[in-house]
Amino acid sequence: MAHGDITHIDIPVGDTDRARTFYxxxxxxxxxxxxxFEGYPMWRAPNQISGGGLAPREEGFTSPRSYVEVDSIEESLAQVEALGGKVLMGRSQISPTSWWAVFEDLDGNRLGLYEGVTTMD
Incomplete structure (x- = not known):
């Protein structure tokens, strides 16, 4: 995927088994x-491209959140702030080769950023 592509969508769920059966x-x-990644089942669409996770619902995470791939999380978070957005969670490691962050746009929408390569196979 390239800079700016939607790479992942997390869906907040209260009961993972129920959500797994439903989706x-x-x-x-x-x-x-x-x-x-126990406790965080990953989903993949039949096209084998679209995917995401069934993440535990918690305060501040009650709606699906899309993650946008970027070349640099640090640079993107600096742009978020320069454009008037708010950083909610700075760069955090997923694996030795991948990181994520969360920001809020000018309308209060929360999106994630993704940088790197994650192999789940």
Whole structure:
């Protein structure tokens, strides 16, 4: 994926097993937990391109959140602030080769940033 592409969508859920049954039945998504990501099942659409996770619902995370791939999280977060947005969570490591962050735009929408390469196979 390239800078600016939507790379991942997290869906907040209260009951992972119930959500797994619902989404796999509704859309045919392949949903499984990867080693090292227990409690966070990842979904992949039949096109084998679209995907995301079923993440625990918590305060501040009650609506689906899209993640946009960027070349540099630090540079993107600086742009967020320069353009009037708000950094909610700075760069945080996912794996040795990937990171994420969360920001809020001018209308209060919360989006994630993704940088790097994550292999789940």
């Amino acid at each position: 796999s039945g509704l859309f045919g998504w392949d949903i499984a937990e990867a080693p090292g």
